[in-house]
Amino acid sequence: MKLVIINYGSGNLHSVHKAFEAVNNNLENPYDIVVTNTPSEILNADKLVLPGVGAFQDCKNSINKIDGLFESLEQVVIGEKKAFMGICVGMQLLAEKSLEFGEFEGFGWIPGEVVKIEAPADYKIPHMGWNEVTFHNHELLNNISQNTDFYFVHSYYFKTKKNENCIATTNYPNPITAAVLKENIFGTQFHPEKSHNNGKQIIINFLKWEPS
């Protein structure tokens, strides 16, 4: 089985890769983990991970610059329904559009838009640090307790059109989407690769996940 981590120059690529490797090495049947942006490799993936930090439009541009990258992703994720996980901006890209520094189109895989966090003046932006997450039960959140802390760093969040696509939230002090899910497509606003043992558990859950 092949797990592809998409390399489009994202700053957290190395951290994501190392965390997935550390978890994968302890699995009974470890994945063959490949970091790549080559469409032919992506088309052969059984699972995919899209990292992302920085501005929405910069990430989108970086992806668009790589010939055939988005098309191959779309074929595997939308066409073949392979398990997909987006992290931070990699999750926000799933939206229809983002309002960060203008209005930009996303992948449109999950209905909704990326909007600025609205918080009282004494709340610092970016929302940076460890915050509690509450969630709907799902195998992707197995062995995680309600109100577990995960590491967040962001100023915008994914406001999903449908409640059912938002499977986890955090409060700052208003509710903010912490994880999204639609069929085979999963995404976290927090960074599992930086959330210590609970983050590793999310990665384990994703590696074991077989979306129907």
Next chain:
Amino acid sequence: MLKKRIIPCLDVDRGRVVKGVNFVDLIDAGDPVEQAKIYNSEGADELCFLDITASSDDRETLFEVVKKTAENCFIPLTVGGGVRTIDDISRLLHHGADKVSINTAAVENIDLVAKAAKKYGSSTIVIAVDAKKTGNKSWNIFTHGGRNPTDINALEYCIEVANLGAGEILLTSMDRDGTKIGFDNELLSTVSSSIDIPVIASGGVGNLEHFVEGVLKGGASALLAASIFHFGEYSIKDVKTYLAEQNIAVRI
């Protein structure tokens, strides 16, 4: 609720941890990777490496240390010290740093802040500010590891770099660093109340109460400490337990 972060800081010289008292008198305190692993398992919320290696020839050792740490610690790692160019930032991130802190280079070339934030995202760019009191509610910044004074007002500088896209301010009091008499909470609250981005308190922490004051009086989002952790005076857990007892939200 968002938790107040406790960040142990390791000063690294040629790949070894050293401790700074008023930025001189360095004492060797071990292997950074081993220390990072301990902090990681003890519940540190983030880690910070400050590279104080003087010679650029020896800088390569830092990249190896960062790489090994990132392979073993799954919490955010900030690396600073001698970061001068976009290429320096890129190399540190490539080796596994999550955030890069910039000090002197940002003072000398303020455009670097905007460029770095645009390229890597605000959340990746920490601006380290070494401030020394010059008068009533007035502080100036120092560069080059606290050796060179400037005429730049610390508050005005923090506001400027925040506007340019810095994600966080690591604010060190030169007056308090190494003294163990507590953070300069006046400096912290003056800056923190004037900018939207988080402020990390640094310099002067000597006991558990100082951490509490940094939050309640200083308004800090995160608290950084070096020597009191390295020499085992207090563990991360001691600090967090004490903060929790004072009703300050921490990740336990």
